[in-house]
Amino acid sequence: MWEETKEITEIVLRAARKASQEPISQSEQALPGKAIHWPVECAIGPGLEGAIACESKVGYVNGLQGQLVYRGYDIFELCAYSCFEETCYLLLHGRLPTSSQFGSFRKQLAEYRHVPKTLRLLMSFPVEGMNAMGALRMGTNLMRQEFTFGDLEIAKPDIAQAHESDEDTISSEADPGDKAESFYSFDTTNTVVLTSMEETIAVSGSRKPAKGIRHQEVLQDTSSLDSCCHLIAGAPTLTAAIARIRNGQMPIEPDPELSHAANYLYMMTGRRPTEIEERIMDIALILHADHGMNASTFAAMVVASTLSDIYFSVGAGIAALAGPLHGGANEQVIHMLRQIGGPSNAKEWYAKARARKEKIMGFGHRVYKAYDPRASVLGPLARHLALENKEAQVLFRTAEALEKEVIADLGQSKSIYPNVDFYSGIVYSCLGIPTDMFTPTFAVSRVAGWCARVLEYLKKNRIFRPRAIYTGRLGEKYIPIDARHSAGKPSKR
Numbered sequence: 174m175w176e177e178t179k180e181i182t183e184i185v186l187r188a189a190r191k192a193s194q195e196p197i198s199q200s201e202q203a204l205p206g207k208a209i210h211w212p213v214e215c216a217i218g219p220g221l222e223g224a225i226a227c228e229s230k231v232g233y234v235n236g237l238q239g240q241l242v243y244r245g246y247d248i249f250e251l252c253a254y255s256c257f258e259e260t261c262y263l264l265l266h267g268r269l270p271t272s273s274q275f276g277s278f279r280k281q282l283a284e285y286r287h288v289p290k291t292l293r294l295l296m297s298f299p300v301e302g303m304n305a306m307g308a309l310r311m312g313t314n315l316m317r318q319e320f321t322f323g324d325l326e327i328a329k330p331d332i333a334q335a336h337e338s339d340e341d342t343i344s345s346e347a348d349p350g351d352k353a354e355s356f357y358s359f360d361t362t363n364t365v366v367l368t369s370m371e372e373t374i375a376v377s378g379s380r381k382p383a384k385g386i387r388h389q390e391v392l393q394d395t396s397s398l399d400s401c402c403h404l405i406a407g408a409p410t411l412t413a414a415i416a417r418i419r420n421g422q423m424p425i426e427p428d429p430e431l432s433h434a435a436n437y438l439y440m441m442t443g444r445r446p447t448e449i450e451e452r453i454m455d456i457a458l459i460l461h462a463d464h465g466m467n468a469s470t471f472a473a474m475v476v477a478s479t480l481s482d483i484y485f486s487v488g489a490g491i492a493a494l495a496g497p498l499h500g501g502a503n504e505q506v507i508h509m510l511r512q513i514g515g516p517s518n519a520k521e522w523y524a525k526a527r528a529r530k531e532k533i534m535g536f537g538h539r540v541y542k543a544y545d546p547r548a549s550v551l552g553p554l555a556r557h558l559a560l561e562n563k564e565a566q567v568l569f570r571t572a573e574a575l576e577k578e579v580i581a582d583l584g585q586s587k588s589i590y591p592n593v594d595f596y597s598g599i600v601y602s603c604l605g606i607p608t609d610m611f612t613p614t615f616a617v618s619r620v621a622g623w624c625a626r627v628l629e630y631l632k633k634n635r636i637f638r639p640r641a642i643y644t645g646r647l648g649e650k651y652i653p654i655d656a657r658h659s660a661g662k663p664s665k666r
């Protein structure tokens with residue numbers, strides 16, 4: 174599959190060999206092919222540590238051995254030989270596709286990558302000033318628009334009317350910015366014309382789907398496999414558009430000839446990536462696609478378990494991923510490395526950060542007590558990309574120096590090693606992705622895992638409803654406000 178980029182495959186295979194030589198402490202329980210008997214007994218810590226919420230065949234994280242598996246396939250193997258589209262198919266369907274299945278799946282993704290109505294709605298909001306994850310979350314919700322109208326069973330609005338009312342509210346909008354200017358206007362045939370200084374792109378907003386898009390016919394069930402493909406395909410288009418709008422530029426339409434990874438970079442940067450860039454982006458997407466019952470996956474599953482739908486579930490996943498303890502760490506890492514300023518400052522910076530009892534971004538993991546296999550791949554890829562990029566070279570050498578300090582101090586004693594977010598930011602920067610789009614880029618990939626796990630869970634759905642141990646007071650008597658002496662303290666009567 175990747176004839177032209179053999180050197181990158183070699184980097185992955187070398188990382189795999191190195192990881193396999195790491196000392197293994199113990200092995201973690203996996204029950205391949207066996208169902209567990211409920212109820213299960215397990216020790217639970219705060220943050221649901223150790224809790225078993227469901228069974229899954231989607232993926233497996235062996236934190237003690239530093240092993241990550243999707244549907245039985247080791248992550249190194251997938252990075253070396255597969256591609257993101259095939260990995261999505263594997264996650265969703267549970268098996269690798271035949272060539273005809275793969276062809277149809279890629280075609281479907283190519284169709285669903287066009288989300289003109291959603292973009293049109295998204296651009297009616299001040300995306301320029303919004304948090305990027307907030308904008309993406311809103312965008313995935315807007316992809317649900319057909320159904321949102323459908324939900325209003327009484328007096329379902331006509332979509333053409335909805336378009337007209339849109340026109341009234343935002344006949345034009347401007348973002349002069351420093352360098353670029355963009356303004357949007359709507360013509361009377363419901364075609365939205367996006368205009369910038371240099372380019373004019375017409376995106377169909379009519380009721381008839383353009384370019385064979387068949388959302389209206391197919392997406393009847395908002396938690397179907399089709400809806401999942403819609404979200405997997407649409408998320409990069411939205412993310413790239415958000416990046417461009419925030420930069421005072423106009424969105425770029427997907428190119429049906431390009432792969433998922435290449436399209437993402439092309440729609441974001443306006444430049445078709447080289448084969449090496451495409452390949453590295455593709456590997457980064459594979460590495461982030463699924464990761465057990467992490468916070469965002471769990472958030473998506475909790476929402477789905479109420480029989481809400483996949484669009485709302487993915488929105489919940491995006492919200493959870495935004496936090497700095499989860500997906501937001503990749504942005505924080507780059508800020509941290511810039512703050513350190515160079516490899517020679519790493520030792521002193523780390524000593525001060527430890528003295529302040531700060532957590533070092535990009536290190537530690539709830540599950541991994543060994544080197545995160547995703548970091549094992551991303552580190553060497555960052556090194557490779559940084560060879561031809563001076564700024565990235567400094568960042569990479571600073572990261573290497575910091576990694577040495579942290580592992581020397583906390584590796585043995587607390588099993589703290591670099592996680593997926595430590596090197597991903599350097600990789601993304603070299604690929605032309607702006608820092609504030611790192612976490613949305615994580616979401617572009619993870620949407621596959623969220624969908625696969627939600628679809629699996631819904632087959633035997635039971636609404637999530639854990640308990641909290643009540644440690645508050647009982648038997649309080651209500652005191653009228655005028656009789657209360659001080660806040661929070663019950664008055665003596």
Ligand SMILES: CC(C)(COP(=O)(O)OP(=O)(O)OC[C@H]1O[C@@H](n2cnc3c(N)ncnc32)[C@H](O)[C@@H]1OP(=O)(O)O)[C@@H](O)C(=O)NCCC(=O)NCCS
Nearest residue numbers: 497498499502531532533534535536537538539587592594
């Ligand atoms: C990922 C993370 C949230 C896991 O949290 P957790 O499982 O709840 O682990 P805890 O926060 O309880 O940490 C356990 C111990 O390791 C230490 N630790 C964990 N991560 C650390 C880090 N990044 N830097 C320094 N110390 C760290 C904690 O201070 C704690 O020490 P203590 O036992 O002396 O109190 C945590 O490691 C972290 O905040 N990392 C930084 C953010 C990050 O990179 N997130 C991306 C995850 S992919």
